[in-house]
Amino acid sequence: MISRSAFPQWNESEARARxxxxxxxxxxxxxLCLQDVQMVYGFVPTAAxxxxxxxxxxxxxxxxxxxxxxxxxxxxxxxxxxxxxxxAEACQAVxxxxxxxxxxxxxxxxxxxxxxxGVDEPIFCLGNCALGPAAMVGGELMGRATVMxxxxxxxxxxxxxxxxxxxxx
Amino acid sequence: xxVWFVPRDAAAKSMGADGIASALLARGEEVIRTGSRGMxxxxxxxxxxxxxxxxxxxxxxxxxxxxxxxxxDTDHPAYLGEVDSLNYLSRQQRWIYERxxxxxxxDPKDFQHHSGLAGLKAAMAMAxxxxxxxxxxxxxxxxxxxxxxxxIKWQTVADQEPAPLRGQPxxxxxxxxICVNADEGDSGTFADRMLMEGDPFSLLEGMAxxxxxxxxxxxxxxxxxxxxEAWDILCSAIEVARSEGWLGESVLGSNFAFDVEVRxxxxxxxxxxxxxxxxxxxxxxxxxxxxxxxxxxxxxxxxPTVINNVLTIASVPxxxxxxxxxxxxxxxxxxxxxxxxxxxxxxAQGGIVEMAFGVSARELIEDFGGGTLSGRPVKAVQxxxxxxxxxxxxxxxxxxAYEALADAGAMLGHGGLVVFDDSADMAEQARFAMxxxxxxxxxxxxxxxxxxxxxxxxxxxLRQGDNIETQTLLLRDLCDVMKQGSLCAMGxxxxxxxxxxxxxxxxxxx
Numbered sequence: 001m002i003s004r005s006a007f008p009q010w011n012e013s014e015a016r017a018r019x020x021x022x023x024x025x026x027x028x029x030x031x032l033c034l035q036d037v038q039m040v041y042g043f044v045p046t047a048a049x050x051x052x053x054x055x056x057x058x059x060x061x062x063x064x065x066x067x068x069x070x071x072x073x074x075x076x077x078x079x080x081x082x083x084x085x086x087x088a089e090a091c092q093a094v095x096x097x098x099x100x101x102x103x104x105x106x107x108x109x110x111x112x113x114x115x116x117x118g119v120d121e122p123i124f125c126l127g128n129c130a131l132g133p134a135a136m137v138g139g140e141l142m143g144r145a146t147v148m149x150x151x152x153x154x155x156x157x158x159x160x161x162x163x164x165x166x167x168x169x
Numbered sequence: 170x171x172v173w174f175v176p177r178d179a180a181a182k183s184m185g186a187d188g189i190a191s192a193l194l195a196r197g198e199e200v201i202r203t204g205s206r207g208m209x210x211x212x213x214x215x216x217x218x219x220x221x222x223x224x225x226x227x228x229x230x231x232x233x234x235x236x237x238x239x240x241x242d243t244d245h246p247a248y249l250g251e252v253d254s255l256n257y258l259s260r261q262q263r264w265i266y267e268r269x270x271x272x273x274x275x276d277p278k279d280f281q282h283h284s285g286l287a288g289l290k291a292a293m294a295m296a297x298x299x300x301x302x303x304x305x306x307x308x309x310x311x312x313x314x315x316x317x318x319x320x321i322k323w324q325t326v327a328d329q330e331p332a333p334l335r336g337q338p339x340x341x342x343x344x345x346x347i348c349v350n351a352d353e354g355d356s357g358t359f360a361d362r363m364l365m366e367g368d369p370f371s372l373l374e375g376m377a378x379x380x381x382x383x384x385x386x387x388x389x390x391x392x393x394x395x396x397x398e399a400w401d402i403l404c405s406a407i408e409v410a411r412s413e414g415w416l417g418e419s420v421l422g423s424n425f426a427f428d429v430e431v432r433x434x435x436x437x438x439x440x441x442x443x444x445x446x447x448x449x450x451x452x453x454x455x456x457x458x459x460x461x462x463x464x465x466x467x468x469x470x471x472x473p474t475v476i477n478n479v480l481t482i483a484s485v486p487x488x489x490x491x492x493x494x495x496x497x498x499x500x501x502x503x504x505x506x507x508x509x510x511x512x513x514x515x516x517a518q519g520g521i522v523e524m525a526f527g528v529s530a531r532e533l534i535e536d537f538g539g540g541t542l543s544g545r546p547v548k549a550v551q552x553x554x555x556x557x558x559x560x561x562x563x564x565x566x567x568x569x570a571y572e573a574l575a576d577a578g579a580m581l582g583h584g585g586l587v588v589f590d591d592s593a594d595m596a597e598q599a600r601f602a603m604x605x606x607x608x609x610x611x612x613x614x615x616x617x618x619x620x621x622x623x624x625x626x627x628x629x630x631l632r633q634g635d636n637i638e639t640q641t642l643l644l645r646d647l648c649d650v651m652k653q654g655s656l657c658a659m660g661x662x663x664x665x666x667x668x669x670x671x672x673x674x675x676x677x678x679x
Contacts, residue, residue, distance in 0.1 A: 026430075027334060027470055028451035035433060062453075069454040069611075070435035072394050088356030089551055090587045092601070093514035094542060124438060124605065126395050127359040128180050129587070130209040130512060130519025139397065143183035143212075 007042030007077070015040070015048060019055050030056050030066050034073055043074045079118030081157050083150060084136040087122035090129035099133045102147045117154055173198050174216040174225060176270065178205035178366050179398040180359065185232070186213040192236040204367020206270035207521030208257055215241070216252055222282070227252040257518065257537060262499065264491075264507045265483045266523045269367035275405050277413045280370045286415070288486030292378045293423060300382040301327060304485065306493040308505030313350055313443075313478035314553065314582045314658070316504075316571045319485075325465040326473045327383040335471035345385035346474040347376050347427075348450070348464075349482055351392040351399070352434050352441035355554025357513040357585030360521060361479035364509075365392070365399040368483075369406035370415075373429060375482035377420055378489055379475055380427040388429035389469060391446050394436055403431050438555075438609040442657045443476045445611055456611045457657045478583070480509055501527035504570035512538045514551075514587035524569075531565040534588060545590040549598075549674065553582020555605055556662035558669035559595060578669065580662075595674035600628045602666040610659060617660025620651040624667065631678050641678075644671065 015037060022036055023029045033052040037044050044067055053060045067073050085091075085100050100120060107114035117137075128134035131143030137153045175190040176182075193200045193215075201221070206214060211229035218225045227249040228241050235241055242248070249255060263269075272279040280286070292300045305320030331343035349372065353361040365372060376388045392400055407429055410416045418426045432450055434440050440449045444458035447469050468474025484506060488496045496506045504526035510533055512519045517539035524533075530550060534540070541547055549559040552569075558579040560567075567577045574581050589598075603624035610617045624647055631640040648664035655661040671678060 028453070030452035031435060031449065032432070032452060035435060056452075065454050066452065070437055072434075072436035086356075088605075089555060089598070089601070090357040090513040090585075092598070093587055093589045093593065123395065123436070124609070125354060125356045125358075127353065127362040128183050129357045129359055129514065129585070130516065131180055131183060131212070132514070134183070136395075141179050141183040141398075143180060 006080070008040070010041055010045050010047060012047060012051065015051060016055070019052065023055055030058060030063060031070070034063070034067055038073060042078050043076055045075070080116050081138045081154050082121060082136075083117040083119070083154065084121050084123040084126075085145070086124070086126050086128070086132065086134040088125040088129075090125070091132035091134055094132045096133040099145060099147070103150060106147050106151065113151070113154065116158065170199060170220070172218050172221050172223075173200045174203050174218070175200055176205040176212070176214065177202035177274075177398070177402075178212075178363055179396070180209050180363070181205045181212040181214070182398065184212040184230075188233045189213050189215055189231050189236060192233045196236065201273050203272060204269040204274055205363055206252065206258065207266065207363065208255070208518070209520040210518050211249070214249075214252075217241070225252050226250055257520075257522075260537075261523050262507050262525050263523045264487050264496070264499075265364065265371070265480055265509055266368075266521060267487065268371065269364060269521075272368065274367055274369055274402055275409055277370070277409055277415075280368075284490060285370055285486075286374060286421075287490035288488070289374045289377050289381075289415070289421065291489045292381055293421060293425065297327065297382045297384065300378065300489065303489060303493040304382070307484075307488045307496040308500070308503070309481065309484055309488060309496070310504070310571065311478060312480035312484070312508070312583065313441075314580070316581065319477060319481055322465055322477070323379060323383050323475055325463070326385070326475045329466060329473035331384065331386075332472040344387050344470075344472050345380075345383060346469045346472060347379045347383070347385045347388040347482075348447070348469055348474050348476045349376060349388070349390040349479055350441065350443060350446055350476055351390050351396075351479050352446060353393060353396075353479070353583065354438040354441045355556075355583050355585055357551065357587035358511050358554060358583045359513070360509040360511050360584065362396050362399050363521060364479055364483055365396070366402050369403050370410060371483050371486055372403075372479060373406060373410050373416065375485040376429060377415065377427050378485050379477070379482060381420075381425055383473075383475055385475065386426055386428075388427060389450060390429065390431040391434060391440070391450055392431055393434045393441075400431070400433060407431065437611075438605075439611045439657075439659050442659060444657070446476070447474070454611070456613045457659075459656065480583075499525035501525075501568060501570050501573075503572060508569065508581070508584050510569065511583075511585040512588070513585055515541045515543055515590045516588045517542050517544075526570040527568045529566050529568055530560070530586060533569070533586060534565065538588065541588060541590045543590045543592070545592065547588055548591040548593050549589045549595060549670075551587040551589070551598075551666065552585070553580045554585055555602060556580075556658060556665055557582050558665045559589075559598065559673065560669070561673040580665070595670040595677040596628065596632050597677075599667045599670035599678075600625060600632070602663055602670075603628060606659060606663040614654070614656040614660060616651045616654035617656070617663070620647055620655075620660060621663060623647060624651075624663075628667075634679060637679065641671070
């Protein structure tokens with residue numbers, strides 16, 4: 001089984017230093033702090049909520065409120081290769097719903113695929129609306145996605161490289 | 170020396186543009202990464218010229234094998250000939266998108282060679298009040314959806330005194346903000362993204378002009394997190410603009426100071442609503458604020474703030490550079506200038522079409538778009554994003570302009586057109602509109618927060634054929650409450666797709 005996450009372990013003193021300089025340079029820093037923590041550690045652990053509250057001089061409730069409002073922010077580690085399928089109208093018009101269903105089936109049949117990708121965290125619009133169904137795999141945008149092309153991309157990333165779409169034919 | 174042009178636009182990359190660029194570089198070719206020409210069904214579209222500013226010929230849907238096997242010649246089946254003279258491009262009136270797909274988005278010389286900075290230079294040679302006058306004369310209206318006259322908004326901000334940020338003492342430094350809404354969350358829209366990826370300097374130039382006109386010293390761009398490529402390009406563009414002296418303490422060597430920061434959203438659709446965006450930029454939950462006070466009076470951190478969409482701001486350099494009258498000469502009635510239409514969904518030739526207002530939806534979908542991708546008949550077109558109405562095919566002759574669309578019970582929104590073929594189930598789409606509203610509602614007002622959840626339930630009962638007359642009545646009543654009682658457009662406009670589906674496609678509900 002491949003490692004769940006390439007992110008480092010939570011390190012309070014390191015986080016404190018990062019957030020302190022972030023707060024010094026920016027007005028209204030709570031969301032920025034949580035985004036920064038997630039960028040570094042992959043998710044926002046409880047300890048980060050306390051730290052951000054202390055450094056931003058707001059209550060933990062305020063920070064938790066921000067954390068729970070935004071779909072991007074997560075409180076658990078992300079899958080190794082997140083797969084996000086666009087669930088919005090332009091992709092629905094070209095079979096987005098059927099793709100999402102077929103992808104879930106593929107993950108049902110392949111436990112490793114489900115573990116590595118987290119199955120699917122739907123997203124509303126990736127801005128690739130003329131080339132749907134759109135998907136983001138491991139942070140990379142794909143157009144005209146199929147179960148096959150998603151699997152190929154996941155395998156490419158798993159093997160350490162980025163597979164080239166539309167490549168060899 | 171042959172020069173190759175390969176887009177680094179996210180949509181082009183999603184079809185393999187990076188692989189093509191690497192393959193060309195590996196063969197020792199000179200490659201310039203540009204934005205996309207906006208003909209997305211042709212991506213990756215690779216162009217070639219005998220010199221940097223020479224005429225370009227292109228190939229569509231290029232593969233790495235095409236490059237490696239040296240197949241890119243005039244005999245290739247995907248050879249397009251001269252790209253500028255392709256019908257899709259040559260019929261357009263590109264104003265905002267003048268340079269997109271042509272220049273290297275991060276090369277300041279390339280930008281200036283293609284008349285970049287002409288607008289800012291012209292503006293700074295004028296008094297701020299004359300810049301305001303020019304924007305009013307142009308008739309420019311907000312491209313985010315509401316269509317409010319930009320010049321009037323700017324005037325309101327210009328009339329305010331700068332103020333210290335909220336919570337700071339009155340002796341603190343006083344500011345006004347130029348805030349760009351780049352939270353392009355509407356499905357079927359990608360014009361902001363492609364502009365930021367293809368010509369970011371034009372956005373910064375427009376922001377600087379706005380700042381000069383209203384007396385602002387700080388700029389803020391709120392970019393959605395789903396656009397990582399645009400983030401990279403914008404951050405680099407701001408660095409370049411600072412080092413070129415286009416931003417900073419002394420803009421173009423004058424005593425006018427203006428700098429720009431870009432912040433990321435965090436996956437919330439409602440943060441595209443201007444007051445929710447301000448809350449989010451201030452680091453809080455993206456809850457909609459009641460108006461008044463208008464953001465122009467108390468906006469970001471409580472100081473006077475211009476909030477405009479990316480396309481509104483990016484229209485400004487051309488207005489100052491080429492003249493407000495030239496801009497106002499385009500368009501129809503009270504919709505002046507050009508609109509960047511985005512053809513999306515089930516469409517054969519999807520992409521960007523920038524035309525003067527007044528072009529019909531049918532022209533866009535049939536002449537430019539080439540009909541559906543599936544080849545099946547068009548069933549419905551959703552104009553203006555998830556909060557826009559579903560239009561049946563017999564209503565597509567409506568001119569694309571603010572008032573004409575409103576009269577037809579639709580709205581322009583951000584200019585996106587999402588095409589559905591006859592396999593679409595419009596009751597399912599109506600349900601999705603409510604579901605989306607329930608998911609993305611900020612929760613501040615009851616009609617939106619609760620209404621959307623109840624809306625899903627009513628549509629489910631309707632689709633099950635449970636007491637159809639009563640459920641239909643209930644759904645219409647609920648939509649009326651949401652429309653009249655919601656604080657912002659999220660709840661207020663969600664009835665658009667729902668009721669239009671019910672009115673035009675009632676057979677899908679039984």
